[in-house]
Amino acid sequence: xxxxxxxxxxxxxxxxxxxxxxxxxxxxxxxxxxxxxxxxxxxxxxxxxxxxxxxxxxxxxxxxxxxxxxxxxxxxxxxxxxxxxxxxxxxxxxxxxxxxxxxxxxxxxxxxxxxxxxxxxxxxxxxxxxxxxxxxxxxxxxxxxxxxxxxxxxxxxxxxxxxxxxxxxxxxxxxxxxxxxxxxxxxxxxxxxxxxxxxxxxxxxxxxxxxxxxxxxxxxxxxxxxxxxxxxxxxxxxxxxxxxxxxxxxxxxxxxxxxxxxxxxxxxxxxxxxxxxxxxxxx
Amino acid sequence: xxxxxxxxxxxxxxxxxxxxxxxxxxxxxxxxxxxxxxxxxxxxxxxxxxxxxxxxxxxxxxxxxxxxxxxxxxxxxxxxxxxxxxxxxxxxxxxxxxxxxxxxxxxxxxxxxxxxxxxxxxxxxxxxxxxxxxxxxxxxxxxxxxxxxxxxxxxxxxxxxxxx
Numbered sequence: 001x002x003x004x005x006x007x008x009x010x011x012x013x014x015x016x017x018x019x020x021x022x023x024x025x026x027x028x029x030x031x032x033x034x035x036x037x038x039x040x041x042x043x044x045x046x047x048x049x050x051x052x053x054x055x056x057x058x059x060x061x062x063x064x065x066x067x068x069x070x071x072x073x074x075x076x077x078x079x080x081x082x083x084x085x086x087x088x089x090x091x092x093x094x095x096x097x098x099x100x101x102x103x104x105x106x107x108x109x110x111x112x113x114x115x116x117x118x119x120x121x122x123x124x125x126x127x128x129x130x131x132x133x134x135x136x137x138x139x140x141x142x143x144x145x146x147x148x149x150x151x152x153x154x155x156x157x158x159x160x161x162x163x164x165x166x167x168x169x170x171x172x173x174x175x176x177x178x179x180x181x182x183x184x185x186x187x188x189x190x191x192x193x194x195x196x197x198x199x200x201x202x203x204x205x206x207x208x209x210x211x212x213x214x215x216x217x218x219x220x221x222x223x224x225x226x227x228x229x230x231x232x233x234x235x236x237x238x239x240x241x242x243x244x245x246x247x248x249x250x251x252x253x254x255x256x257x258x259x260x261x262x263x264x265x266x267x268x269x270x271x272x273x274x275x276x277x278x279x280x281x282x283x
Numbered sequence: 284x285x286x287x288x289x290x291x292x293x294x295x296x297x298x299x300x301x302x303x304x305x306x307x308x309x310x311x312x313x314x315x316x317x318x319x320x321x322x323x324x325x326x327x328x329x330x331x332x333x334x335x336x337x338x339x340x341x342x343x344x345x346x347x348x349x350x351x352x353x354x355x356x357x358x359x360x361x362x363x364x365x366x367x368x369x370x371x372x373x374x375x376x377x378x379x380x381x382x383x384x385x386x387x388x389x390x391x392x393x394x395x396x397x398x399x400x401x402x403x404x405x406x407x408x409x410x411x412x413x414x415x416x417x418x419x420x421x422x423x424x425x426x427x428x429x430x431x432x433x434x435x436x437x438x439x440x441x442x443x444x445x446x447x
Contacts, residue, residue, distance in 0.1 A: 054369070055369075
């Protein structure tokens with residue numbers, strides 16, 4: 001019982017702690033790549049504290065309900081991950097959270113928010129099959145969807161599933177809202193849609209979405225680290241290397257439109273994933 | 284004691300994370316170029332956590348350049364009213380302060396303070412980016428103090444302002 005509570009606490013704290021720091025490092029690295037100095041590393045915490053203390057402006061009740069549900073689903077997904085639960089359950093929980101966020105944006109009548117929500121749904125449509133195939137690949141390799149089994153696997157999965165890991169890279173770029181697939185809401189500056197799916201959320205609700213995004217970040221980096229789950233050091237190293245590569249791509253790439261995203265990610269991502277799975281299991 | 288500590292933390296976070304909205308009330312673009320220069324690598328205001336957001340719902344800080352006339356005054360008031368409290372307003376340039384060389388034009392109401400309450404005035408035609416950053420920091424000083432009800436008088440009806 002006590003052990004379960006400690007794991008629950010780790011799951012709850014890991015999201016804001018690691019996710020916020022990752023966000024701060026991202027902003028510094030991005031600034032340095034653009035010949036700027038950038039904000040302090042704890043800038044995301046200042047942003048969220050400020051947002052939580054602002055006046056609450058809600059368009060309608062559904063919007064607030066969807067934000068609470070999104071935050072709850074994101075927290076639950078990370079807690080399930082830390083408890084080494086079933087990978088399929090985790091994937092479905094995080095998908096539920098992502099859909100609630102799009103529903104919250106659809107609850108307001110602002111055209112920016114509406115178009116942002118449609119793009120968010122297209123992003124979910126694009127990455128969900130790949131994320132599911134990653135789960136299937138891990139199952140075919142280790143014989144279980146349980147993360148506890150994956151963690152005890154002796155060989156690094158990335159050596160057996162390198163193409164599937166590349167497909168997971170697409171998922172990570174979309175999920176972390178990075179260029180070239182940051183159609184629904186970009187992290188940096190404003191875009192043609194103002195702030196896309198976040199346009200009509202403000203103050204504490206936006207702060208909660210930001211906290212939910214921290215949990216999502218840690219979860220997706222955690223799924224990425226499962227590909228070298230032979231110990232804490234290789235796991236952290238793989239996640240850090242993947243995150244650094246994504247920041248580099250973010251700064252080097254322009255934003256693509258949804259047709260490019262859907263066509264490219266489905267053609268390349270599904271091909272990479274299926275080729276890898278067929279090669280491993282042809283006999 | 285924890286309440287005081289929390290209050291201090293919140294006020295510090297407000298000063299460290301001002302998101303700004305820039306609205307051009309029909310200026311000659313001189314001031315706007317200087318405002319945008321603050322965001323470039325030379326001045327890099329993101330060092331101070333300042334982010335340029337295009338959305339009044341997310342903004343804490345409203346930078347206004349240019350003269351207010353009967354047409355754009357309504358837009359300015361609308362943007363100001365959409366911003367969630369606490370918020371501060373910085374008027375930039377001679378035109379934003381008083382109407383500048385356009386103040387006698389038939390359609391011009393005057394400076395930004397004819398429409399919405401202004402916290403800091405940054406003079407100049409155009410002001411240098413250093414002066415704008417200085418003005419923003421004076422405005423942030425206001426955010427770091429506990430709010431008083433006298434700080435924010437209600438909007439007064441002005442000719443040209445749309446009635447809600």
